[in-house]
Amino acid sequence: MELKIISQNCLDSPILLNRGERINLLVNQLVKQQANIICLQEINFSKTAKRISEVFNTFGYHTYCLPKRLLNKGGLFVASLFPFNEKSFVRYSSQGRFFSNQLPDKILGKGYQKLNINVNGIELILINTHLVSMYNWNSKSKKEILRNQLEQLIGDIEPETRNLIVTGDFNFKPEDPLYIDLLNRSKLRDPSFNSGLITLSKDNTNKKGLYKYNIEIRYDYTFVSGNLKCKNQKVILNDLFNLNGINVNLSDHYGLCTELSI
16 A cells, blocks of 8 residues: 655744744645654644644544653654554653753653554554754764664664654764664665755755754655655655745755655
C-alpha cells in the first residue's frame, strides 16, 4: 500500500507573538496534505499540543504527545491515521548545558518518540526526533552533545530489522560526518541523498532578527529502511501564506513529505 508521511518543525517559540495563529494555520495546511502520518517537532508547549491534538482528532488522526504542566516532552508530536500498538518517549542522556544557549533544549528535554504502528496489518516502527541545536558550530562541547544524542539514537535503531522510518530535525547538514555515520551504521537510506534539497532558507520570513540565517541548508530528514520503497520525497509548505494581512512562511523550516510503498 501507499504511505504518505510528513515531517515539520513548527517553531513554537514564546518570543513570536503570532505563533498561536500561525501554528493553527500550519496545522490546517498539514491536514490538507492528506498524509497518513504527520510528525512534528517544536510543539514545545502543552497548551499547543493539546489544542492541535483536538484538531487532528476531528480529522480521524490518532495522536501521541506528552504534555505536562507547561511543556510538551521533547516538543514532539505524532498524528497517525493508523492506530498505535506501542508508543514511548526516550529522553537523550546527554542534554544542553545550563550555562549556554542550549539551555532551552535542556529544559525541553530533547529525545525521540518511538511508535509501533499497525498499517493495515503491517508492522511499522516510527521514530520522530529533534536533536539538540548547535547555535555555534565552533563549539566542541556543543558538538559533543549532538554527537552523543545521535549515538544513543543509532544504538536503538542499529539492531532493528522491521520496517523502519526515522524522521525529524537532526540539526546537522548532509555534509556532516554525523550524517554519514548514521547512514553507514543504521543501514537507513536517505531518499534525497545528494539532491541538494533545502529545508531552511535565508528567504524564509521567520529567518529574521534572532533567527536570521544567511545560508541555504538542510537539517530535516526522513530516513527509511531498505525494505521500504520511496516513490517521492519533496519539500512542502515553502510558499507564503496570508496571516492577518501579512504574507508569511508558516515556520522557519519547510516541511518534508515522503511517499512510500509498504
